[in-house]
Amino acid sequence: MSRRSDAPRKIKGDPIDMERIAIYPGSFDPITYGHVDIVERALEIFDKVIVAVAQNEEKRALFSVRERVAMIKEVFKEMPNVIADSFEGLLVEYVAKTNAKVIIRGLRATSDFEYEFHMASMNRSLNTHLDTLFMMTSKDYFFVSSRTIKEVARLGGAVEGLVPNLVVRNLKKKFKLPVPKRNEIGWDD
Ligand code: ADP
Numbered sequence: 235m236s237r238r239s240d241a242p243r244k245i246k247g248d249p250i251d252m253e254r255i256a257i258y259p260g261s262f263d264p265i266t267y268g269h270v271d272i273v274e275r276a277l278e279i280f281d282k283v284i285v286a287v288a289q290n291e292e293k294r295a296l297f298s299v300r301e302r303v304a305m306i307k308e309v310f311k312e313m314p315n316v317i318a319d320s321f322e323g324l325l326v327e328y329v330a331k332t333n334a335k336v337i338i339r340g341l342r343a344t345s346d347f348e349y350e351f352h353m354a355s356m357n358r359s360l361n362t363h364l365d366t367l368f369m370m371t372s373k374d375y376f377f378v379s380s381r382t383i384k385e386v387a388r389l390g391g392a393v394e395g396l397v398p399n400l401v402v403r404n405l406k407k408k409f410k411l412p413v414p415k416r417n418e419i420g421w422d423d
Contacts, residue, residue: 255334256280256367259325262287262302263295264401265309266383268375272340273316275369284332285310287320296384296408309398326360337366342376387411 256276262269262285269285276283287302297305299320306318321328329337337357339350354366378396387393387405394402406413 253282253333254280254336255282255284255332256336256338257284257286257325257329257332257334258338259286259288259321259328260339261290261293261295261380262306263293263297263380264302264383264397264404265306266375266378266380266397266401267395268340268342268371268378270309270398271372271375272338272369273310275372276338276367277313277315279367280336282315282317283338284317284319284334286325286328287318288325289320289322297404301404305398305401305404308400324360326357326364329364330361335363335365337364339366339368340371341368342371342379 256279258269258273258276260269265285273283273285285306287299287306289299295302303318303320306316310316310318325337337354339354341347341350350366350368354368357364357366375396383393383397384405387402388409390409390411393405397405403413405411
């Protein structure tokens with residue numbers, strides 16, 4: 235005879251027991267406040283967000299993968315439920331190694347849509363258990379992309395307020411521009 239218990243029965247795969255993990259993949263060359271905003275909002279839905287830097291040989295990057303991951307780690311150092319990582323090869327294969335079921339992507343304008351729609355459809359055809367969740371950019375960052383940030387920073391324009399301060403500093407170093415001392419402006423890191 236089986237013993238009855240008042241404790242709720244645990245069912246394997248019970249959603250209550252499962253940690254909801256999402257993967258946020260991208261180039262993050264470098265991370266911007268547009269990305270940070272998406273991560274913070276995703277944490278309202280998921281228990282853990284893995285920010286995964288894609289090692290893409292085709293795209294010429296300004297920062298190495300190691301530098302990009304290090305910046306992401308630093309930006310989220312106070313948030314243990316944000317993990318910085320990198321991956322090579324197919325995203326679906328990387329996702330399969332984690333317990334994540336959802337890929338997060340940000341959408342800025344209709345121009346993002348077609349590429350994202352194709353990628354999400356392809357990923358779903360490669361793994362039918364995988365879904366892509368699109369989050370709309372916030373009004374403060376719809377015009378922010380890593381590419382424009384790099385262009386503006388290279389020409390000496392101000393990108394403060396659009397990327398974390400450690401990214402401002404690293405951009406200046408990359409472009410051999412004078413780096414303000416920490417006490418000259420209020421670095422947040
Ligand atoms: P990728 O090269 O994969 O597009 P990015 O680093 O440019 O990588 O972007 C990663 C993800 O973040 C993409 O889904 C992109 O649309 C999204 N994203 C980038 N900038 C913003 C922003 N300002 N607001 C919302 N989403 C953004």
